[in-house]
Amino acid sequence: MKLKHLGLLAGVAIGAMSMAAPAMAQVTLKIWSIDGNDRVGIADTFSKEFDEANEDIVVEYRIVPFDDLVNETLRAFATGNAPDIVSFDNPDFALFSSRGAMLDITDRIAASEVIKAENYFEGPLNSVTWDGKYFGIPKYTDTIGIFYNKDLFAKAGITEPPKTWAEFAEYAEKLTDPANNVYGATFSARAGEEGTFQFLPIIQEAGGNYDNVNVDGAVEVLDLWKKIVDNGWASKDVLSLGQWDSTGTFNSGNAAMAISGPWEIDRMVSDAKFDWGVALLPTITDGGTRSSALGGFDWGIMSTTKHPDEAFRALEYFAAQDHRIFEEFGNIPARSDIELPVTGIALKDEALKVFQEQLQFAQPRGPHPEWQKISKAIYDAMQQALTGQISAKDALDQAQATIKGIVG
Amino acid sequence: MSRFFNSLRDGVGFDLILVGAALLFLLALAGLPLVYNVLMSFQQVDMFTLGTLIRPWAGFSNYVAVVQQPEFWLVTKNTLIFVFASMGGQFILGFALAIFFAQKFPGASTIRGLFLVSWVMPGLVVGAIWSWILAGDFGVLNTVLKAVGLIDGTVFWKSDPAFSIWAVVIANIWLGLAFNMLLLSVGLAAIPRDLYEAAELDGANAFQRFWTITLPMMRSTIGAVLSLGLIGTLQQFDLFPAITEGGPANTSTVAGYWSWQMSFQLYDFAKGATISVMMFLLVLFASIIYVRSTRHEVRG
Numbered sequence: 001m002k003l004k005h006l007g008l009l010a011g012v013a014i015g016a017m018s019m020a021a022p023a024m025a026q027v028t029l030k031i032w033s034i035d036g037n038d039r040v041g042i043a044d045t046f047s048k049e050f051d052e053a054n055e056d057i058v059v060e061y062r063i064v065p066f067d068d069l070v071n072e073t074l075r076a077f078a079t080g081n082a083p084d085i086v087s088f089d090n091p092d093f094a095l096f097s098s099r100g101a102m103l104d105i106t107d108r109i110a111a112s113e114v115i116k117a118e119n120y121f122e123g124p125l126n127s128v129t130w131d132g133k134y135f136g137i138p139k140y141t142d143t144i145g146i147f148y149n150k151d152l153f154a155k156a157g158i159t160e161p162p163k164t165w166a167e168f169a170e171y172a173e174k175l176t177d178p179a180n181n182v183y184g185a186t187f188s189a190r191a192g193e194e195g196t197f198q199f200l201p202i203i204q205e206a207g208g209n210y211d212n213v214n215v216d217g218a219v220e221v222l223d224l225w226k227k228i229v230d231n232g233w234a235s236k237d238v239l240s241l242g243q244w245d246s247t248g249t250f251n252s253g254n255a256a257m258a259i260s261g262p263w264e265i266d267r268m269v270s271d272a273k274f275d276w277g278v279a280l281l282p283t284i285t286d287g288g289t290r291s292s293a294l295g296g297f298d299w300g301i302m303s304t305t306k307h308p309d310e311a312f313r314a315l316e317y318f319a320a321q322d323h324r325i326f327e328e329f330g331n332i333p334a335r336s337d338i339e340l341p342v343t344g345i346a347l348k349d350e351a352l353k354v355f356q357e358q359l360q361f362a363q364p365r366g367p368h369p370e371w372q373k374i375s376k377a378i379y380d381a382m383q384q385a386l387t388g389q390i391s392a393k394d395a396l397d398q399a400q401a402t403i404k405g406i407v408g
Numbered sequence: 409m410s411r412f413f414n415s416l417r418d419g420v421g422f423d424l425i426l427v428g429a430a431l432l433f434l435l436a437l438a439g440l441p442l443v444y445n446v447l448m449s450f451q452q453v454d455m456f457t458l459g460t461l462i463r464p465w466a467g468f469s470n471y472v473a474v475v476q477q478p479e480f481w482l483v484t485k486n487t488l489i490f491v492f493a494s495m496g497g498q499f500i501l502g503f504a505l506a507i508f509f510a511q512k513f514p515g516a517s518t519i520r521g522l523f524l525v526s527w528v529m530p531g532l533v534v535g536a537i538w539s540w541i542l543a544g545d546f547g548v549l550n551t552v553l554k555a556v557g558l559i560d561g562t563v564f565w566k567s568d569p570a571f572s573i574w575a576v577v578i579a580n581i582w583l584g585l586a587f588n589m590l591l592l593s594v595g596l597a598a599i600p601r602d603l604y605e606a607a608e609l610d611g612a613n614a615f616q617r618f619w620t621i622t623l624p625m626m627r628s629t630i631g632a633v634l635s636l637g638l639i640g641t642l643q644q645f646d647l648f649p650a651i652t653e654g655g656p657a658n659t660s661t662v663a664g665y666w667s668w669q670m671s672f673q674l675y676d677f678a679k680g681a682t683i684s685v686m687m688f689l690l691v692l693f694a695s696i697i698y699v700r701s702t703r704h705e706v707r708g
Contacts, residue, residue: 075458078456078457078458095675191653191654235544236562236564237564237566237567239564239567240652240655372673380657383657387568387657402478
C-alpha cells in the first residue's frame, strides 16, 4: 500500500516537473562548427555539455564541412537563418565582423569574469578584432616551425637547426642526397591558403605585411626558395603539395627539414623512425625580426541572434574549458595563462615547447574582409616566382599592385 | 468553341500543348538560372546581397575587370588547350578503339563493356587516382616512363608550368574516352554491312572504305560526339581541384574552374557569373554545330 502510494507521488512529481520545464522560457541556441564530423571535436563536445548543464537553454549543434562553412553561413545570414554562434577559420573571421555580421562583444568581455582579453595571445586576439572592437574570442591556435631530422643532420655534420633563411638554403644543399631519395627540405608552396600561410611570415619578417608585400627581404628569400627548388634541394612538387602531404615525405625520411605545424606531431611520433626536433622559423638576418603564421579557429556570435546573453554565456562556458582542449583534442589554447600538460612523450613535449614559443611571434592573416583575394595575390606571386615565369621582384611588385587595388 | 477543344485533343492545339509544356520546363529549369546569371554579371554583387535580386547596376564593368585580370589571357589559352586537346584525344582514341572493337574477335564486346568502368567513376575519384599516378617523385607514370627509357629525370607533371595543364588533359582524355567510344561504336554499328561488301567488290582498299563510307555515314554521330565533347570538357571541374588546383601560378586554370574560384573561394560572385556568361557563348556555338549536324542527318 505504501509502495503504491510512493509510486503515485513520484508520478505526480515527475508530471509536475515535466509541466514546469516548458514554463521556464527555453532558449534555443544554434551553434555551427566543423567539429564532430569524423571524430569528437571541441565544438560538439562543449555544446553538448553546455546544453546539459543549462535547463533553460537548448543547443542545436550542426556540423558544417570546412569547405562549405563560409558559403553556408553567408547564405544563412542573407536569408535570415543565421546560427547564433559560429566558429570560423581565423582569416575568414574579418569577412563577417567587418560587415556587421558578428556581434560586438567588447563590453561583455570587459564585464566578464571568465573571458579576459589580456589572457589571449596577441595574434589570435587580433583576428577577432575589427576597428578596435572585439567580435569574438579565439577558439584555439597553431603556427608553423621547422621540423628537422637530427639523424640526417648528424650525418651531414650539422649540429644546429638553421637560424637564417640563407642557412636554411645552405643546409638544404648539404642534406640533399639524390642517391637515397633525400631532399634537403620540404614545404608547401601550394596554390591556396596553405601557400600564403607559409610565405606570409617571411614578408612580415622583412618588415612588410599583407598590404606591403614587395619588401626587399621577402624578394631575397623568395629567390632563395627558387634556388632550393631549381637545384633539386626540395622537390618541385612543393608547388602542389599541401602541408600534410609535404610533411609525409619528411616522416618517411625523404626530406631532412619540413616547414609545418603542431598538427603533425602525433603522426610524426608514430611514423618517423628517427630522432627529430622542432626549431623556430629562420629569420632573414641573424637575430632579425621573428614572425610566424597563425592558424586556428575563432568563436563568434552572429549579430542577428535573438539571445545575445545566452550566447555569450555559451562562449564563457567554452572559454572556461580551454584548459581541456590540448589533452582531449590535441589543439593548442590561444591563451598565455594556460600551461600545457606534460604528455610524457619526450619528442612531443620538446616540440610543443618550441611551438608555444613560436606562437608569441605568430601574426594573423589580415584581418581583412577581402582576405581571400589578397591571399590569392600572394600565393600567385610566390608560384610565378618559383616557376621562373617572372622574377621574384616583379612577381611581388605585381602582387602589391593587385593588393593595393583591393585594400585601397 | 468545340472546334477549339477538338484541336486540343487531336490537332494543332495538342501539338502546341506538348511543345509548350517542354518549353515551360526548359524555361524554368534552364532559362531562369541563365537569365539570373546574365543579370548578375551586370550587377555589383556582394556576398551580403547574394540573396536579393535588386542590386546596383554595374554595366560592363565586371566584363572589363575580368579581361583586365592579369591571368585572363593565360586562362583563355589554358581553356583552349584543355578543350581542344581533350576533345581531340578523346575523339581520336575513342574512334580508334571503336573501330578496333567493331572487328570480330573473341571477347570484343566484353572488353568494350569493361571500358565503361572509366565512365561511371566520379570525376573526383578519377582525379585522386591520376593525382597519384602523375605525382613527381613517386608517381607511377614517371616510373613507367623511366623503365621504358623515354625520360631520364623526373617529370613534375603537376608542378611544372609546362606540363600542369597537360596533366589534367591526360586525366580528362582517360575519363571521356569510354563515352566517345560508346557513341561512335553505335554509329559504326548502324552502317549497313552491304555497303562495305559492295565497295570491296569494286576494289576499294581499307583506307578508301573508311574515307568514303565510314566517315560520311558517321557524319551526324561525329558532330554529336564532338559537340557533346566540347560541352563536357567545358563543364569538367572535378579533375582540377583533385589534381592541380589550377596551379602552379594559374598555369592549369581553365575558365570553368576560374569561375568557381571567383565565386566560391574569393566570394566575387559577379566576376564568377561574368566568366560563366563568357563560357556560355562558347557552348552556344557548340550547340549550333550540334543542331546543324543532326539536321543534315542521312536518312533512309
